[in-house]
Amino acid sequence: MEDKMEDREVIISVKNFTAAYGANVIIDNISFDVYKGEIFVILGGSGCGKSTVLKHMIGLYPPASGQIIIEGEDITAVEDEKKIGILKKIGVSYQSGALFGSMTALENIMLPMEEFTNITTDMRKLIAKMKLEIVGLKGSENKLPSELSGGMIKRVALARAMALDPEILFLDEPSAGLDPITSAELDQLIINLAKNLHITFVIVTHELASIYTIADRVIMLDKKVKKIVATGNPQYLRDNSKDPWVRQFFNREAEVQTAN
Amino acid sequence: MSANKPVSVNAELSYQKAPDGSIVVFLKGILNSDTITYFYKELTNLLKIEIPRKLTFNCKDITYCDTIGVSLFIKAAELARQNNYGYEITNLDKKYTQLLNLFHPDTQEAVGEVTIKETFIERPGEDSLILLADIKENITFIGQATIALLLSLLNPRKVRWKDVLVTSEKVGVNAFGIIALVNFLVGLVISFQSAIPLEKYGGTIFVADLLVLSTFRELGPLMTAIVVNGRSGSAFAAEIGTMKVNEEVDALTTMGLDPIKFLVVPKIIASLIMIPILTVFGNLFALIGGLVVMITLGFPPVAYLNEIVSAASYVDFLGGLFKSVFFAVIIAGVGCLEGLKTQKGPAAVGDSTTSAVVRGIILIILFDGIFGVLFYYLGI
Numbered sequence: 001m002e003d004k005m006e007d008r009e010v011i012i013s014v015k016n017f018t019a020a021y022g023a024n025v026i027i028d029n030i031s032f033d034v035y036k037g038e039i040f041v042i043l044g045g046s047g048c049g050k051s052t053v054l055k056h057m058i059g060l061y062p063p064a065s066g067q068i069i070i071e072g073e074d075i076t077a078v079e080d081e082k083k084i085g086i087l088k089k090i091g092v093s094y095q096s097g098a099l100f101g102s103m104t105a106l107e108n109i110m111l112p113m114e115e116f117t118n119i120t121t122d123m124r125k126l127i128a129k130m131k132l133e134i135v136g137l138k139g140s141e142n143k144l145p146s147e148l149s150g151g152m153i154k155r156v157a158l159a160r161a162m163a164l165d166p167e168i169l170f171l172d173e174p175s176a177g178l179d180p181i182t183s184a185e186l187d188q189l190i191i192n193l194a195k196n197l198h199i200t201f202v203i204v205t206h207e208l209a210s211i212y213t214i215a216d217r218v219i220m221l222d223k224k225v226k227k228i229v230a231t232g233n234p235q236y237l238r239d240n241s242k243d244p245w246v247r248q249f250f251n252r253e254a255e256v257q258t259a260n
Numbered sequence: 261m262s263a264n265k266p267v268s269v270n271a272e273l274s275y276q277k278a279p280d281g282s283i284v285v286f287l288k289g290i291l292n293s294d295t296i297t298y299f300y301k302e303l304t305n306l307l308k309i310e311i312p313r314k315l316t317f318n319c320k321d322i323t324y325c326d327t328i329g330v331s332l333f334i335k336a337a338e339l340a341r342q343n344n345y346g347y348e349i350t351n352l353d354k355k356y357t358q359l360l361n362l363f364h365p366d367t368q369e370a371v372g373e374v375t376i377k378e379t380f381i382e383r384p385g386e387d388s389l390i391l392l393a394d395i396k397e398n399i400t401f402i403g404q405a406t407i408a409l410l411l412s413l414l415n416p417r418k419v420r421w422k423d424v425l426v427t428s429e430k431v432g433v434n435a436f437g438i439i440a441l442v443n444f445l446v447g448l449v450i451s452f453q454s455a456i457p458l459e460k461y462g463g464t465i466f467v468a469d470l471l472v473l474s475t476f477r478e479l480g481p482l483m484t485a486i487v488v489n490g491r492s493g494s495a496f497a498a499e500i501g502t503m504k505v506n507e508e509v510d511a512l513t514t515m516g517l518d519p520i521k522f523l524v525v526p527k528i529i530a531s532l533i534m535i536p537i538l539t540v541f542g543n544l545f546a547l548i549g550g551l552v553v554m555i556t557l558g559f560p561p562v563a564y565l566n567e568i569v570s571a572a573s574y575v576d577f578l579g580g581l582f583k584s585v586f587f588a589v590i591i592a593g594v595g596c597l598e599g600l601k602t603q604k605g606p607a608a609v610g611d612s613t614t615s616a617v618v619r620g621i622i623l624i625i626l627f628d629g630i631f632g633v634l635f636y637y638l639g640i
Contacts, residue, residue: 101607101608102607113293116293117293117294117297118297119293119296119297119328120297120300120301123296123297123300123331123335126331126334126335127296127327127328127331130327130330130331130334130363131327133362133363133364134327134362134363138364146603146604146608162327164293164328165292165293165326165327165328189362192358192359192362195355196355196356196358196359197326197327197359
C-alpha cells in the first residue's frame with residue numbers, strides 16, 4: 001500500500017517546517033507530503049501541535065522556517081491575489097465551527113459562493129441546501145448558529161467548508177462532539193467525497209474509530225521531541241510500530257511509566 | 261445561445277427534440293462552480309421555449325461533476341415535477357450517480373422558510389411585554405446588587421479584593437490620561453470661549469469664577485463619568501457578556517457562586533473608589549486648562565488662583581463628588597446588568613455593549629439633571 005502511494009501526485013508538500021510561538025518551538029523541522037485524493041490524518045496527544053500544523057498549512061500563520069507548498073505554490077511566500085487563488089482551492093472547518101453568528105446556516109454556506117462565483121441566487125440557495133443535506137441538516141436552513149447545537153454547528157461548518165467544492169478540505173476535529181451515528185455518516189461522506197471527487201482531506205482528529213475507517217495515511221506528532229514519530233497506515237502502525245507510545249495510542253492504553 | 265459560456269472552460273449543452281415532444285439534453289465537459297451558471301441558463305432558456313413531454317439528460321460526455329454540478333440535476337428534477345413531465349438521467353458515470361444519490365429529489369422544496377407575520381396590533385403588544393420584562397429585570401438586578409453590595413460591606417473579607425484591585429487599575433489608573441486630557445481641553449475651551457464676551461464688560465477675571473463653578477458642580481463629574489462610561493461600562497458589559505456566551509456565568513451559578521457577588525460587586529466597589537478620584541483629577545486638569553488661557557490673556561497665576569478660591573466653596577466641590585459617587589454606581593451597575601442580560605452569540609455581546617453605553621449615558625445625564633434640581637431646592 002505504501003509503495004502505491006509513492007506514484008501518486010503530491011498535492012501538499014511540507015518541507016523542513018518549524019513552528020514556534022515566540023521562542024517556544026512547537027514543531028521542530030518536520031517534512032511530509034500529502035497525495036491527491038487521499039485522506040490524511042494528523043494525530044498526536046493533546047497539546048502536541050496538531051492544530052498548529054493545520055493552521056500553518058492553510059496559511060494562517062507564517063512558519064518559523066520551512067515551506068508549505070500547495071499545488072506547486074508556496075503558501076508561506078505568496079500574497080494577495082495569488083494567496084486568494086490558493087485559498088479558493090481549499091476549504092477549512094474549524095474546531096469550534098466558527099460560523100458567522102449574524103447569518104443563518106444557509107447564509108453561512110452561501111457566503112463563499114456569493115463572493116467567488118457568478119452562480120445565480122436560486123441556484124446558490126439550492127446548492128447550499130444540498131450541502132446541508134449532505135451533512136444531515138435538512139430543515140435547519142434558517143436557523144441562526146445560536147439556535148443550533150454544538151454538533152450541528154460543526155456540521156454546518158463542514159458544509160460551509162465544502163461550499164465551493166474545494167480540492168482540499170482541512171478539518172480540525174470534525175467528529176468531536178457528534179453522536180456515533182452522525183459521526184459514522186460523516187466518515188462515509190468523507191470517504192465518498194475522497195473516492196468520487198478526489199477531494200484531498202487533511203484531518204486533525206483523536207477519534208480512533210474514525211481514523212481506522214477513513215485514514216489512508218496518518219502522521220503522528222509527539223510533544224516531547226516535537227517531530228513526527230510515526231507515518232503510515234493506522235492499522236499497520238497499531239500492530240507493527242516499534243514505538244511503544246504509538247502502539248499505546250492506537251490501542252487506547254494508558255501510558256506506561258518508563259525509566260526516563 | 262451559448263453566449264455566456266465561459267470561454268476557457270470545457271462545457272457544452274446541446275439538445276435534440278423528438279417528434280413526440282420529448283427532449284434529450286447532451287451535457288459535455290465539466291460541471292462545477294465555474295460552469296454551473298452556463299448550464300443552468302441554457303437549460304432554463306430551453307425549457308422556457310417549450311415544456312417537453314419528457315426530459316432526458318445524456319451524460320455520456322461529462323468529464324467531471326462535483327456537488328455543485330449535481331445541483332443541475334436536482335433543479336431539473338424539481339422543474340419536471342412542477343410541470344408534470346417525465347425526467348430521466350442516462351449514462352451518468354457511476355461515481356457521479358453515487359454523489360447524486362446523496363440527495364433526496366425534494367431538496368429544493370424542503371425549506372422551512374417560515375416568516376411569521378405580525379399584525380399591527382401584535383407588535384406594540386409584544387413590545388410592551390418586552391419593555392415590562394426589561395423593567396422587571398432591572399428592578400430585580402438593582403435589588404440583588406444592593407443586597408450583595410451591603411452584605412459584602414458588612415462582611416468585607418468575603419469580597420474578592422484582588423478583582424477589585426485589578427478592576428481599579430483598569431477603570432482608574434489606566435483612564436487617568438484620557439480623563440486628564442478631556443477635562444484639560446474642556447477647561448481650556450470653556451475659558452477661552454467665555455473670555456471673549458466677558459472681555460467686552462471688562463470682566464475677564466470672572467472667567468475663573470465661571471470655570472471653577474461649572475467644573476466643580478457639573479462638568480468635572482459629568483465629563484469624567486461619560487468618558488469612564490464609554491471606557492469601562494462597555495468593557496464590563498463585554499466581559500460579562502462574553503462570559504455569559506461561553507457559559508462561564510452558568511458555571512459560576514452551578515458551583516454555588518452568586519454571579520452578582522462574584523462579578524458585579526468587585527466592579528461596583530472599584531468604580532466607587534476610582535471614579536470620585538478621577539473626578540478630583542478631572543477638576544484639577546480643567547482648572548489647569550483655564551490657567552493656560554488666563555496666562556495667555558496676561559493674568560498672573562496668583563490672581564487666577566485667588567479668584568478661584570474666593571469663588572468656589574467646599575460645598576461646590578463636595579456636591580460634585582457626591583454626584584460622581586452616583587455616577588460610579590450607574591456606570592458599573594448598567595455595564596454589569598447589560599452584560600448579564602446578553603443573549604447567545606457574538607452579535608449579542610455587541611448589542612449589550614452598545615446598550616450599556618447608551619443607557620449609561622442617558623442615566624448619567626438624567627441623574628445629573630435630578631441632582632441639579634435637588635441642589636437648587638436644598639440651597640447647595
